[in-house]
Amino acid sequence: MRLLVCGGAGFIGSNFVRQRLARGDDEIVVLDKLTYAGRRENLQDVADDPRFRFVHGAIEDAAAVAAAIEGAEAVVNFAAETHVDRSIAAPDAFVQTHALGTYVLLEAARERRIRYLQVSTDEVYGSIAHGSFTESSPLEPSSPYSATKAGADLLVASYQRTYGLEAVICRGSNNYGPYQHPEKLIPLMILNALHGDPLPVYGDGANVRNWLFVEDFAAAVAFVLEHGGAGDTYNVGGPDECDNLTVVRRIIELTGADPSLIEFVTDRPGHDRRYSLSSDKIAALGWRAGTRFEEGLERTVAWYRDNAWWWEPVRSGAYRDYYERQYGRRLNDT
Numbered sequence: 001m002r003l004l005v006c007g008g009a010g011f012i013g014s015n016f017v018r019q020r021l022a023r024g025d026d027e028i029v030v031l032d033k034l035t036y037a038g039r040r041e042n043l044q045d046v047a048d049d050p051r052f053r054f055v056h057g058a059i060e061d062a063a064a065v066a067a068a069i070e071g072a073e074a075v076v077n078f079a080a081e082t083h084v085d086r087s088i089a090a091p092d093a094f095v096q097t098h099a100l101g102t103y104v105l106l107e108a109a110r111e112r113r114i115r116y117l118q119v120s121t122d123e124v125y126g127s128i129a130h131g132s133f134t135e136s137s138p139l140e141p142s143s144p145y146s147a148t149k150a151g152a153d154l155l156v157a158s159y160q161r162t163y164g165l166e167a168v169i170c171r172g173s174n175n176y177g178p179y180q181h182p183e184k185l186i187p188l189m190i191l192n193a194l195h196g197d198p199l200p201v202y203g204d205g206a207n208v209r210n211w212l213f214v215e216d217f218a219a220a221v222a223f224v225l226e227h228g229g230a231g232d233t234y235n236v237g238g239p240d241e242c243d244n245l246t247v248v249r250r251i252i253e254l255t256g257a258d259p260s261l262i263e264f265v266t267d268r269p270g271h272d273r274r275y276s277l278s279s280d281k282i283a284a285l286g287w288r289a290g291t292r293f294e295e296g297l298e299r300t301v302a303w304y305r306d307n308a309w310w311w312e313p314v315r316s317g318a319y320r321d322y323y324e325r326q327y328g329r330r331l332n333d334t
């Protein structure tokens with residue numbers, strides 16, 4: 001297939017592009033704004049592949065989209081601002097990218113009558129104490145991140161119903177694995193543990209996430225692109241749930257760090273207690289998440305240990321200012 005992959009220089013998008021080019025005959029154009037989270041290095045394995053082209057631009061820029069979409073048979077949209085804590089501190093870029101950006105992409109896909117896949121998140125459903133969210137669960141997002149992602153999903157659904165756009169939505173649970181920005185829980189804890197830095201656990205550490213290895217989610221997005229019904233939404237949950245404190249303790253074991261590095265810090269406002277997705281709908285089509293959390297976490301720790309070239313420039317750049325703003329006072333107060 002000839003694909004336009006938006007946000008393909010980020011964590012999940014770059015895993016998706018690498019996987020598609022390794023397994024198939026796709027031609028892929030990546031359109032990416034290269035925010036703090038997007039990096040050309042994430043795609044360096046495929047940079048010289050003649051089937052791959054990179055376009056630097058924003059999804060809310062109609063001219064950039066028009067240049068990148070030429071000849072595409074489908075659009076896969078990973079492009080987003082993705083960190084909940086940053087959405088609490090400064091929601092504007094989240095509104096811009098998720099609302100306006102998604103609208104511009106939908107218009108471009110509608111005009112050309114091509115298939116559209118929106119990559120979304122379990123966070124649109126909010127928090128669930130017992131059981132698991134299905135695709136028909138109500139949307140009750142808690143943060144500016146999840147609210148704007150929910151808004152984008154509703155816009156996608158409206159284009160399918162109103163204009164007959166061939167659109168599908170794929171909602172994933174918490175991803176982890178190689179190439180994830182160190183602002184997120186698992187890489188942050190791995191890198192802090194390797195450096196002997198404090199491990200800042202929000203609240204009581206009992207929040208539960210439904211962990212999904214990134215290569216499994218990338219494969220699920222490809223599966224939905226191929227098998228998903230127009231107008232349908234598919235949840236993609238990981239095989240295991242785990243609370244944050246257990247995740248951090250396992251990272252301490254895998255890195256050999258000192259358990260006294262754990263520091264309980266002020267909680268995230270509006271912090272969702274538990275996420276859990278039912279993947280029955282996509283499973284009925286034949287999809288299974290292969291990687292158990294224990295195996296995926298070991299592979300992830302090994303990847304960060306072996307790839308300092310990738311994270312050293314991130315940790316020493318603007319991330320330090322972000323880290324100081326996000327954690328400086330919290331850690332001093334404990």
Ligand code: NAD
Binds near residue numbers: 035078080082083176
């Ligand atoms: P990421 O932050 O690592 O990457 C996002 C990418 O989008 C970056 O390359 C960035 O430069 C690009 N981008 C941001 N704004 C843009 C814009 N306006 N125009 C063009 N490009 C832009 O994110 P990720 O973790 O890879 O997430 C990818 C998608 O998957 C997002 O839509 C996210 O909501 C969704 N998702 C993420 C997870 C997770 O656990 N990480 C789980 C479920 C769903």
Ligand code: DAU
Binds near residue numbers: 120172208209
């Ligand atoms: O569920 C899917 C979502 O998962 C995606 O849509 C988001 O893009 C992605 O960022 C992720 O959101 P979370 O908020 O769940 O991920 P995060 O890594 O920020 O936090 C995971 C849990 O760890 C959460 O309960 C908050 C906690 N946490 C996080 C950080 C960064 C800490 O205790 N300490 C921390 O320093």
